[in-house]
Each structure stands twice: as C-alpha cells, then as structure tokens.
Amino acid sequence: MGKYNFDKVWERTGHNAVKWDANPMAPRKTDPNFTPLPMWIADMDFATAPSVVEAMQERLNHPLFGYYGDPDRYFNAIFKWQKERFGVTGLKKEHIGYENGVLGGVAAVLHTLTKPGDPILVHSPTYVGFTGVLKNNDMDIVSSPLVQDENGVYRMDFEDMEKKIQEKGIRVAIFCNPHNPTGRVWTKEEISDYIDLMGKYGITVISDEIWADFMIGEGKKHTPTQSVSDLAKRITCAFYAPSKTFNLAGLVGSYHIIYRDDLREKILKTESLSHYNSHNIMSTYALIGGYEGGAEWVDELCAYIRGNMQYCEDYCKRHFHGVKFTVNEGAYVALMDCTEWLKETGKTMDEMLDDMAWCGVLVSDGRAFHAEHHVRINFACPRLNVEQMMERLDKYVFNKK
Ligand SMILES: Cc1ncc(COP(=O)(O)O)c(C=O)c1O
Structure with a gap:
C-alpha cells in the first residue's frame, strides 16, 4: 500500500464530469440494471495530488484575484519539473508560454505556419483531437500508419x-510523444531519426508531450523531443500540460516550450490576436503545487495504472x-485489439x-x-472499475452465451 489511496471510488455523477454525465456510445443503449462504467475520455477518476490542492488553498487565503503577472514561482516550478x-x-x-490547452497550442501553430488545405503529417492511429483540429481548420490530413x-x-x-x-510537400508535422492511443514511449533513437527526417525537408514539428508524465511500462523514460539535438530545438514547438498529469482539465492550463x-514570436503574435490565451490564477497555482510537490504522487499513480493494465x-x-491487450509503455489510455x-x-x-454499451462498459470506438477493430480504454480509475469491466466483458461480450 502506497502513501496515496487510488482505490477510493469517488461519486462523480452530477459533479461536473463529462466522463460520467455524457454517454459516448449513444445512441447505443445501456441496460438500466447496469451502472455505467465510463472508460473513455482522458481524465482520471482520482482526486488530484494533495500538493495541488494545498497550493490552491494557500492562494485562496488571500482572496483578491485581480490582474496579475506570472509569478517567478510558476516558471521555477516548470524548470524544476x-x-x-x-x-x-x-x-x-x-x-515557456502559457497555453489554455494543448490543442489550442497546436491550432495556434497551424494558424501561424499554414493555410487551409495545407498537408499536415500525422501518424495513424491518430489522437481524435488532432483529427478534429485539422478538420476544423480545413487542413489536408496526411497519415503515415505506425506498423506493429x-x-x-x-x-x-x-x-x-x-x-x-x-509527394505532398509537407511543411508541418504533428508528433505525439508519448503516443496516444498506442501508448508508445518513443526512444531517443526513434525521435532522433524522426527529427532528422523532418529537418531534411524543412518541416516544423508540433510535439505534443501531454502524456510525458505517464511512464507506465516498467523502467520507461520520457525523452523530450527537443532534447535529442540542436536541430530538434530549432524546429520543434513542444506542448506540456499539468492538466493531464494532475487531472486538472476542468481548470485549464498547459504551456509550450519553443x-x-x-x-516563438510568430506563434505568440498569433495567440495575442485573440486576447484569449491568458492564465487563470487558480490554474497557475495548481501547476505550482503539482510541479513543486507532486512527484511522488505521480510515481505512485503510474504504478497504480500499470497494475490496472496488468490486471x-x-x-x-x-x-x-x-482479444489482445498488453500493458502500455506510456499514457493511461490503451488500445484493446479485438x-x-x-x-x-x-x-x-x-x-x-x-x-459493450449494453452492459455499461463505455469505451471509445x-x-x-x-484503429480498426480496436477499442480505446481509459485505465485511470480505481481497480474495482477495471475488475467490473473485465467481468462484464467476459459475461456479456467476449464469452456471451
Ligand atoms: C495527445 C493529446 N493531446 C491533447 C489533448 C487535449 O489537451 P488539452 O485539453 O490541453 O487541449 C489530449 C487529451 O486527451 C491528448 O491525448
């Protein structure tokens, strides 16, 4: 038993959680005898790290929330982490620059460097958020399949x-490191080879590193894309988010490293035009709390999620x-191959x-x-939910009489 209790089951229905209040599988029906088990959108059924709440509470003790400048403590926390x-x-x-969300940052780079119709290189399977942003911005999605x-x-x-x-004259590529939804934690060599290829063709890389803190496979280590070479530093816009790591998506708050x-100046200019990309003081303190004092919590969290996937x-x-499933290298969402x-x-x-929907196992298609013939499952939940999911999949789906 670790220091933190990830087994605790929180009632989230009716508590502003889209994961519990919406049905991703509608219009498929769930038998009312089953309590839904939402295993879809990427947030966690765990309370955030105590250090996050403490930093926010400390800030709340000074109940004035006027315009403010980013405190040095914010940047120092990022340097440390x-x-x-x-x-x-x-x-x-x-x-470092604040971003409301990683996808907002991705869109800002696209708005800065491309025009509608331009080809953008991604890997498939592809995170659905990339597909959405690219489609919304009328980009030409060029998929390069990952091969097992x-x-x-x-x-x-x-x-x-x-x-x-x-063939397509690609100028911008999106790289997901670690990769959602396959859970790959790219090695330094793989990233170097990727960057060399992008550099050879003058391509700017958008590196989404939102999953960097979720090292699930035993001994896995995140390699920041920009760390592999000087070239990588020059051509990459990287995005990180304490919102994924500490379960703060509802607070909003990510950041870029360019x-x-x-x-960087071009992208900041794009972002400045909307006047919509500035900090919320509570999310600033949430990041501070997480990055200053949340390391041990994150380590235990990853071990717990590994246990869920191992089960x-x-x-x-x-x-x-x-039905094939193996513990992910990284990220808490994982593919089950059917x-x-x-x-x-x-x-x-x-x-x-x-x-699956009928027995309340609510997963992503x-x-x-x-990812044809796969479902994507979110394992950031108490073990009990995983046990119930497997039992239902057994009785009502894969070994249904
Ligand atoms: C790879 C990836 N990027 C971005 C996001 C969304 O980030 P944000 O909410 O900060 O826009 C997610 C959420 O699951 C994700 O998996």
Whole structure:
C-alpha cells in the first residue's frame, strides 16, 4: 500500500464530469440494471495530488484575484519539473508560454505556419483531437500508419513518411510523444531519426508531450523531443500540460516550450490576436503545487495504472480468445485489439460495441482514432472499475452465451 489511496471510488455523477454525465456510445443503449462504467475520455477518476490542492488553498487565503503577472514561482516550478523528471537544462523563462490547452497550442501553430488545405503529417492511429483540429481548420490530413513489429510494438515507417513528405510537400508535422492511443514511449533513437527526417525537408514539428508524465511500462523514460539535438530545438514547438498529469482539465492550463526566438514570436503574435490565451490564477497555482510537490504522487499513480493494465492483460490471456491487450509503455489510455475475436466470431465491430454499451462498459470506438477493430480504454480509475469491466466483458461480450 502506497502513501496515496487510488482505490477510493469517488461519486462523480452530477459533479461536473463529462466522463460520467455524457454517454459516448449513444445512441447505443445501456441496460438500466447496469451502472455505467465510463472508460473513455482522458481524465482520471482520482482526486488530484494533495500538493495541488494545498497550493490552491494557500492562494485562496488571500482572496483578491485581480490582474496579475506570472509569478517567478510558476516558471521555477516548470524548470524544476522539466529538469528532475526529464533531465532538461538550460530552459529559460522566455522559452515557456502559457497555453489554455494543448490543442489550442497546436491550432495556434497551424494558424501561424499554414493555410487551409495545407498537408499536415500525422501518424495513424491518430489522437481524435488532432483529427478534429485539422478538420476544423480545413487542413489536408496526411497519415503515415505506425506498423506493429513482430512483438506487436508500434514503429514509425520512415520510408512511408518520406514518400508522403515528398509527394505532398509537407511543411508541418504533428508528433505525439508519448503516443496516444498506442501508448508508445518513443526512444531517443526513434525521435532522433524522426527529427532528422523532418529537418531534411524543412518541416516544423508540433510535439505534443501531454502524456510525458505517464511512464507506465516498467523502467520507461520520457525523452523530450527537443532534447535529442540542436536541430530538434530549432524546429520543434513542444506542448506540456499539468492538466493531464494532475487531472486538472476542468481548470485549464498547459504551456509550450519553443526555443527558437523567431518561431516563438510568430506563434505568440498569433495567440495575442485573440486576447484569449491568458492564465487563470487558480490554474497557475495548481501547476505550482503539482510541479513543486507532486512527484511522488505521480510515481505512485503510474504504478497504480500499470497494475490496472496488468490486471486487464492477465484477464485477457486467461479468459478471452482473440482479444489482445498488453500493458502500455506510456499514457493511461490503451488500445484493446479485438481483430481476431471479431474474425473468429463473425461479429461486426458495431455488434461488439452494442454489447459493450449494453452492459455499461463505455469505451471509445477505435475507428475514431483510425484503429480498426480496436477499442480505446481509459485505465485511470480505481481497480474495482477495471475488475467490473473485465467481468462484464467476459459475461456479456467476449464469452456471451
Ligand atoms: C495527445 C493529446 N493531446 C491533447 C489533448 C487535449 O489537451 P488539452 O485539453 O490541453 O487541449 C489530449 C487529451 O486527451 C491528448 O491525448
């Protein structure tokens, strides 16, 4: 038993949680005898780290909330976190900029460097938020599929990327590091090779590192994209978010790291035009609390999530035929591969999803992420929910009589 209690089941229904108040699988129906188990949108059914609440409470004790400048403590907290967690040194205040959300930052880079119709390189499976932003901005989505090796590990296909870069004249690429939804934690070598390829064609890289703190696989370590070379520092706009790490999406608040002055200034200019990208004082203190005092909590959190995924992996091996699941390297959302099961049973993806919805297992349809025959499951919940999910999948879906 660790210091923090991730087993605690919180009542979230009616407490401003879209995960619990909305049904992602509608119009599919849930039998009213089942309490819904929402395993979809990427927030956690855990209370945030105590140090986050303490920092916010401390700020609330001074009940004046007028216009303010970013306190040095905010930047120092980011320097500390980036150094201690990822080994980043040499970071300066000017390299860091507030972002309401990571997707807002992604959109700002797109607005700065591209025009509607321009081709943008992404990997598939693709985080549904990227697809949404790219579609909303009328961009041409150019997908390079990740390919599973003989051990089932997703790898980038460098030949395919280069071919598409040449054919389409790519100028901007989105890199998800670690990767949602496959959970890949890219190695330094993989990132270096990727950056070298992008550099060769003068491509600017948007590196979404929102999952950087979720090192789930034993011994995994996040490599910041910009840390691999000077070239990487020059061509990359990176985005981080304590909102994912500490479960603060409802508070809003992320940040970019952009080293190159001219690139950063252009993006800041775009962001300044809307006047809509400025801090909320409570989210500033939430970041401070998390980054100053939340390291131990994050370590325990990742270990707990690993346990949840291990439970699922073991259960699949023991009870399900044709359903593949392995513990992620990173991120708390993970893909379950139902390809073989669908083939063996002759069921369609929709029939399978109907059964899942019917017994209240509310997951994301893999097709929204360009992951055919997969579902995406959120494992950031008490173990009890995972146990219940597996039991229901067993009785009412994969071994349904
Ligand atoms: C890869 C990735 N990027 C961005 C986001 C959304 O970030 P934000 O809410 O800060 O826009 C998510 C949320 O799940 C995500 O998985």
